[in-house]
Amino acid sequence: MKLVEDNLRKHTFTHLDALESESIHIMREVAAECKNPALLFSGGKDSIVMLRLAEKAFRPAKFPFPLVHIDTEHNFPEVIECRDKLAADLGERLIVRSLEDSIKRGSIVIKDESKPRNPFQSVTLLETIAEFGFDACLGGARRDEEKARAKERIFSFRDEFGQWDPKNQRPELWDTYNTRVHAGENIRVFPISNWTEMDIWEYIGREKLHIPNIYFAHEREVIRRGGNVIPVSHLVQPKPGEKVEIATVRFRTVGDMTCTAPVESTARTVDEIIEETATTRITERGATRMDDQTSDASMELRKKEGYF
Amino acid sequence: MSNTTQLLRFITAGSVDDGKSTLIGRLLHDSKSIFEDQFSAISKTSEKRGMAAVDLSLLTDGLQAEREQGITIDVAYRYFATPKRKFIIGDTPGHEQYTRNMVTAASTANLVVILIDARKGVLTQTRRHSFLASLVGVPHVVLAVNKMDMVDYSQARFDEIVAEYKVFAAQLGLHDVHCIPLSALNGDMVVDRGDKLDWYKGPALLELLEKVEIDHDVNTSDFRFPVQWVCRPQTDEHHDYRGFMGRIEAGEVSVGDEVTVLPSGWITRVKEIDTYNGKLQTAFAPQSVTLTLEDEIDISRGDMIVKTDHLPPKVEKEFDATLCWLSESPLDKNRKYLVKHTTRTAKALFSRLDYRVDVNTLEQHAAEKLHMNDIARVAIKTQQPLVFDSYEIDRATGSFIVIDEATNNTVAAGMIA
Numbered sequence: 001m002k003l004v005e006d007n008l009r010k011h012t013f014t015h016l017d018a019l020e021s022e023s024i025h026i027m028r029e030v031a032a033e034c035k036n037p038a039l040l041f042s043g044g045k046d047s048i049v050m051l052r053l054a055e056k057a058f059r060p061a062k063f064p065f066p067l068v069h070i071d072t073e074h075n076f077p078e079v080i081e082c083r084d085k086l087a088a089d090l091g092e093r094l095i096v097r098s099l100e101d102s103i104k105r106g107s108i109v110i111k112d113e114s115k116p117r118n119p120f121q122s123v124t125l126l127e128t129i130a131e132f133g134f135d136a137c138l139g140g141a142r143r144d145e146e147k148a149r150a151k152e153r154i155f156s157f158r159d160e161f162g163q164w165d166p167k168n169q170r171p172e173l174w175d176t177y178n179t180r181v182h183a184g185e186n187i188r189v190f191p192i193s194n195w196t197e198m199d200i201w202e203y204i205g206r207e208k209l210h211i212p213n214i215y216f217a218h219e220r221e222v223i224r225r226g227g228n229v230i231p232v233s234h235l236v237q238p239k240p241g242e243k244v245e246i247a248t249v250r251f252r253t254v255g256d257m258t259c260t261a262p263v264e265s266t267a268r269t270v271d272e273i274i275e276e277t278a279t280t281r282i283t284e285r286g287a288t289r290m291d292d293q294t295s296d297a298s299m300e301l302r303k304k305e306g307y308f
Numbered sequence: 309m310s311n312t313t314q315l316l317r318f319i320t321a322g323s324v325d326d327g328k329s330t331l332i333g334r335l336l337h338d339s340k341s342i343f344e345d346q347f348s349a350i351s352k353t354s355e356k357r358g359m360a361a362v363d364l365s366l367l368t369d370g371l372q373a374e375r376e377q378g379i380t381i382d383v384a385y386r387y388f389a390t391p392k393r394k395f396i397i398g399d400t401p402g403h404e405q406y407t408r409n410m411v412t413a414a415s416t417a418n419l420v421v422i423l424i425d426a427r428k429g430v431l432t433q434t435r436r437h438s439f440l441a442s443l444v445g446v447p448h449v450v451l452a453v454n455k456m457d458m459v460d461y462s463q464a465r466f467d468e469i470v471a472e473y474k475v476f477a478a479q480l481g482l483h484d485v486h487c488i489p490l491s492a493l494n495g496d497m498v499v500d501r502g503d504k505l506d507w508y509k510g511p512a513l514l515e516l517l518e519k520v521e522i523d524h525d526v527n528t529s530d531f532r533f534p535v536q537w538v539c540r541p542q543t544d545e546h547h548d549y550r551g552f553m554g555r556i557e558a559g560e561v562s563v564g565d566e567v568t569v570l571p572s573g574w575i576t577r578v579k580e581i582d583t584y585n586g587k588l589q590t591a592f593a594p595q596s597v598t599l600t601l602e603d604e605i606d607i608s609r610g611d612m613i614v615k616t617d618h619l620p621p622k623v624e625k626e627f628d629a630t631l632c633w634l635s636e637s638p639l640d641k642n643r644k645y646l647v648k649h650t651t652r653t654a655k656a657l658f659s660r661l662d663y664r665v666d667v668n669t670l671e672q673h674a675a676e677k678l679h680m681n682d683i684a685r686v687a688i689k690t691q692q693p694l695v696f697d698s699y700e701i702d703r704a705t706g707s708f709i710v711i712d713e714a715t716n717n718t719v720a721a722g723m724i725a
Contacts, residue, residue, distance in 0.1 A: 015315040015394045017595075024596035025555045028536040032609050032651070056584040057596070060549060061541040144387045151384045170718045171408065171634045173415040175555075176648055176709045180716040194396055196387045283343040 016203055020053065023191040025175060026154060027057040027138065030189050031064040033179040034136035037189075040125075041067040041094070043075075043083030044254045045211050046140035046192065049200055051086060052207050053191060065138070066093040070125045072117040073098055074235060074256040082212040097128040114235055116259035126162045129186060136179070136187045144196040145284060154193045160184040197252075197284050198277050205270040217250045217268045228261045252284050316517060319398040319413045319446075321437035322423030327454045331423065331492035332386070332399060333364025338499030339514060341388035383413045392518040407667055407681040410440050411632045411721055415707070418522045419448040421513070426459045426489070429469050435476060436667045442480040443630065443683065443723070445703055447525045449477065449485045450516060457491040461504045486520075488513055531559035531567075532593075532621065532697070532705050533613040534650035539598060551582055551598035552607055554651070557704035558697075559618065560592035561599070566616040569607055570695045571623045575616055576603040610652035612695040612705075621697045621705060626659070627724055630699075631678065631686050635712065635719035639678035645719070649694045649708035656710070660687035678720075688722070699723035 030037050039054060041047045054063050067087055071080075087094035099117055102108040102124045110120070129137065143150045153169050155177045170178055181187055192200075204211060221232040223242045229249065230236055235258050238244050249262035250273070267273045322328040336342050350366040357363075386397040398413035400406075414420060420441045424434055441449055451473055459465045466489045477485045488497055489508050496502030499514045511519065539551035561567070565578045581588040582598040591597045599613065607613075614621060633639055639658065647656040662685035664675035678684050699706030710720035 013592075013595075018315045021555060021594050021596040025536070028553055028596070029651075032537045057553070058539065059584050060543075060546045060551075061539050143385045147384070150386060171412045171721070173412055173709055173718075173721045174703065174707050175416070176650075176707065178648065178709060178711055178716070178718045180711060182716060194385070194387075196389070196394075198389065199394075280343075282345050 016199060016206060019192070019195055019199060020056065020203070022175070022194065023053045024057040026177070026189065026191040027054055029177050029179060030136050030138060031058070033177075034187070036132070036134050037065040037136040037138060038068045038095075038132065038134045039063065039065050039138040040140070041069055041083065041087070042140075042254075043069070043079040043081075043086070043212060044140070045200055045204060045215060046142065048082075048086065048209055048211055049192060049195075049203055049207075050138065050140045051090065052203075052209055055090070063090075063092050066095050068095045068097070068128060068132075068134075068137070070121050070128060071096050071098045072121060072256050073100055074117050074258055076212070076214055076251075076254055076257055076260075078212040078214045079254050082210070086210070095128070095132070097124055097131075099124050102127060114258055116256045118256050118259065122162065129162070134186060135181055136189055138189045138191060140192055141190045142195050142197070142200075143190075143193045149193075152190070152193075154190055155179060156188045156190065157181065158186050158188060162186075164188075198274070201270060201274045201277055205274060212254060214251050214254060214262075215273070217248055217265045217272075219246050220249050220262065221245070222247045222249065222262070229264065230261060231257065233257050314392070315394045315396070316419065316520070316522060317396045317398065317417045318419040318421060318517065319400065319410070319417045320421045320423065321400070321410060321441070322421075322433075322452075322454075326423040326425050327492045328423050329366075330364055331421075331452065331454060331490075331498065332397060333366070334492045334495055334498045335514065336386070336388055337364055338495055339388055339390055383409060390514065390518060395517065406436070407440060407632065407683065408634045410437065411444055412634075414441060414444040414446050415703075415721065417444075417446050418525050419450060419517070419520060420446045421450045421452050423452050423454050424469060424473075426453050426455045426462075426465060426469065430472050430476065432668050434473070435670075438473075438477060438480055438482060439665075439667055439670060442482050443632075445699060445723075447484060447522070448520055449482050450513070451477075451485060451487040452513060453487060453489045454492050456489045456496065456505065457494050461489070461491075461496075463489075463507045466508075486510070486516060488516065529559055530618040530621075530697075530702075531561050531565075531613075531615040532557045532702065533561065533599065534652075534695075534705070535607055535609055535611045535613065536651050538608060549600070550604070551600050552613065553596075553598045554613075555596045556591055556593040557650070558593050558702050559615070560590055561615065562590040563588075567601070567613050568616045568620070569605060570612045570614060570621065571693045572606070572611070574603075574605045576601045576605055578602075610650075612650065621695050623693050623695050625691075625693050626687065626689050627694070627696070628662075628685065628687050629708075629722040629724045631684050631710070631723075632721045633678040633680055633682045633684070633719065634721060635717055636680055637712070637715075637719070638680075639720070641677075644713070646711040646713055647688065647690055647694070647708050647722070648711060649696060650705060652692070652694060653711075654694065655691040657689045658686050659689045662686065686722075696724050698725050700725060 099120055108120045108123050141149055153172045221244050222229045223238050223244055232244055250265040251262045267276045320328050351362050353366055354363045384399045388395050400409040400413045422437050453466055453469055470487045489505055490497035497505050497512045501512050533554050533556055535552045536554040539553050541549050563578055568575050578599055579602050580600045581591045641658050644655050644657055647654050661675045663672040664682050664684045675684055697705045706724045708722045709718050712719045
């Protein structure tokens, strides 16, 4: 077996180039084979990487799909600002559908305003898919995030109820993707399945992507509750006995404000975040997503209900 | 051209009894790829189950659906990195439906680690795994002789197994085989060398994975560019722009090269190679690029652009292939299926079933039907011509999937030869 000598190692085509080319290939397959695709875009870092990949896949033309955001209205304002600015700068069509619409329609019933809304996102997503007749939704999920995702295909087939059946997935061989669906069914496509959190940060650095400033270290009012650092907001107020303190933190993920915890950090640049990511000892979701800590199978259950 | 990738995709083949999960766990743990919250979760589970030490095999434990129903879901992908390379592990369970799972995972792998229990030596399943690796054309094979601690780290035992395996591997045409003695349980020769196997002078497993040369895994000689998508912006700025988008599946191309478009046979030259980051003079596999051409030729998705002075691919409606049947519903010779090959999908018929291969004995049997996990030689007729190479020469242009139009399921994987 021939081994690469370290001193001969050449890095002109890096792992990021390989991942990027794979993602572009996947997006073009969706554009070519699906009748009415959409790209799910939240303004978070993974979906910002997805936008750059779509530019690389389709420019100088416009994207062959609209951007769609399912807004929980529990988002950080900085993220929504970034979402709107990026869509406008790119000149692409952004469709926003809010959980509030589903609540008004009665398809979602909220009992407690301060509770996370992630479980309900699938309802509005499925309603939006039906409204526009999307047959494919591109999403920025990664397999390294969570063990349910680790077992999901790049082209993940959903039945007419939007459900994922982990036991009944289509075999996926080589880079030859089966994109076929019957009317009413759809496919979720994850072009960055094979990227890790580190790859995302390295790519953000390399491509100089603009991301919401809450990903960088800043001072913020937080409370400590059950081992988590929780950001104070109009949705989360201290309970009697809880103390508000100012901490220097950054967000590793930006989701629902009531269940996304920041990590204590002084990383103020992408390079500093890369350094921190290389040495961190806790997984991305483990550190930041309280809703994934409730049970060993939280994500798996949400996916089965039609979540991304 | 230098395009050394730092990304290695590999799979592990072996049953639970061979210590496959322990090996993956050990590789992740000793390369410091396990996070604290993951480690604390498996520590708790190990403690609950009354184990004295943390069971690293729990790291590859499955989903709730699997635990509750006692089933295993085919392929899970895991990621880890060292300063030298990034790794993607395709982890397949070793039980039923093994052929289907291994073929699926192996289709994208550069390397397969075949596990052997040092006490048991080369078994039927070792032969099966090796046959499947050769069938799918995985370029590199590592024979990991595990549980060396159970045979007193005996060099004689290792040499005996290696000698037997190498004869078999040569028969299969597996040329690039590297054998490593190791103990996944104790961590010898996985990431660290340990002090029990000093007689072995080769690299430990991780060192090998970091250094194996994979540049030449992609066919670098004959340019192959299946057209994925035609870019026509029709804006004022790009009024007459017609770009052919796709990924270079083999070889390289430069501005000015004479190219042939297949199946039509039109000849033109490459005008520009466009990317988002600017124009390139030369592009190579596996880059995704956009080509513009000197002449206006009718080209659409499914066509393939090749270099005129390169070895041409075949353009045929009939060809022979090795098929791995993946579906629970058997192959029905009276039905039409769809074949998706590169970017072209065509209706297809199976005109002949030559024989089925027993994956354990490699014997050939007559076949009337094909069931899940069957490997067979078949002849296929397609409604439109496909532009292909033999799988041995080019995995990308020699492979296809078969889709059942009624269910839209992927029912088979094919390799043209």
